[in-house]
Amino acid sequence: MANTTIATPASSVRQTQGTALQRFLQATEIDTRLLGMIAALLCIWLGFQYFTGGLFLTPRNLWNLTVQAASVSVMATGMVLVIVTRNIDLSVGSILGFVGMIMAITQAKILPPLIGFDNPATWIIALTVGIVLGTAIGAFQGVIIAFLNVPAFIVTLGGLLVWRAAAFLVISGATVAPMDTTFRLMGGGAEGSIGATASWIVGVIACIVIVASIINSRKQRKRFGFPLRPMWAEYFLSTVGCVAVMIAVWVLNSYYMPVNLAKKYAETHNIPWPEGGLQIPLGIAIPVLMAVGIAIAMSFLTTRTRFGRYVFAIGGNPEAAELAGIKTRWVTVRIFALMGALCAIAAAISTARLNAATNAQGTLDELYTIAAAVIGGTSLAGGMGTISGAVLGAIVMQSLQSGMVLLRIDTPLQSIVIGIVLVMAVWLDTVYRGRAK
Structure with missing residues (x-):
């Protein structure tokens, strides 16, 4: 019997069925997980608005919230690719701290004797040095993971310790300040808007x-x-x-x-x-524009390029991707190199906002970055995740932190709440995947 194919006319409209809500979601193709995240975010905002006596949903707090979420959201877009391929990167906070320190030393210690302080080229040189260094660190870790077959958990856990210690050693624990005037614009503030x-x-x-x-x-x-x-x-x-x-x-x-x-x-x-x-x-604020621009670029990369298709293919079935001719090892190296570059951009935003670099900079950012990606719908089982979800997850994380600060909740309790939220997000992901089968 000959196989026959029935072509769908180009003018046909998607057929919908089920309840009114189901028909609406099918017609608009809205991601139900993303819709749930938006609903959860609104509930968090309204809850903090009530308990803070109207302080949370003010233009000032929302403006600060967007600026504070910028660096984590930048790293979360890269963490999506890492987790989609069934890996993890625990070193992002330490890379941020180390690269931020190197960029600070470059513009505050190395360049002034050569070209003077606040030279128009200072911020460009410092940012370039940071991105190159971050990319090199990420690629180095990616090579160990891909070609030496060391688990990403172990490699990046070692990176967490190594790069944090390196940030301390390069300047003996001192704080480096101030930053170049133009460089500081990347941190937001009155002038950085x-x-x-x-x-x-x-x-x-x-x-x-x-x-x-x-x-x-x-x-x-x-x-x-x-x-x-x-x-x-x-x-x-x-x-x-x-x-x-x-x-x-x-x-x-x-x-x-x-x-x-x-x-x-x-x-x-x-x-x-x-x-x-x-x-x-x-x-x-300029850091918000940077974060949005990177999110758009990363969305294009994951949905419109061959590299993005390879990433999700590897996450869905690594063995099948290998048999299909995808160079999975080099894709892994590129993912971690990209993650390192995004850490460098986040380091620039963080250092510019603080107008200084310290050896403690970026501490626990790996927690917030992973949590943002997972809360945003990226599955730890691999093969599933969106950039928009990760950005939304970063806003959720920052909203929780900002609201708890306004409520004057102690820092240890803040960590407990964020830890519980992360566990709940993974549990919900497990339930969702179970129902989707």
């Missing part, structure tokens, strides 16, 4: 990108004969995405520069100080 007008422009551009990506996705589905979402679902997704972006921009623009900094700004720009003071919106 783009202002209201530029923030609205970024918001409009983001909305255009959202609509364009949905239109392009529909065209690609038509081209290859895949089922299409109903038009109302396309309009719904476009509207929700644009509204969410513009609300976020409005909230960030609602946080104004502190009075003392506003006075300094007015003096610098020869602006007369009015009787009621100046209200200067800070807008989107």
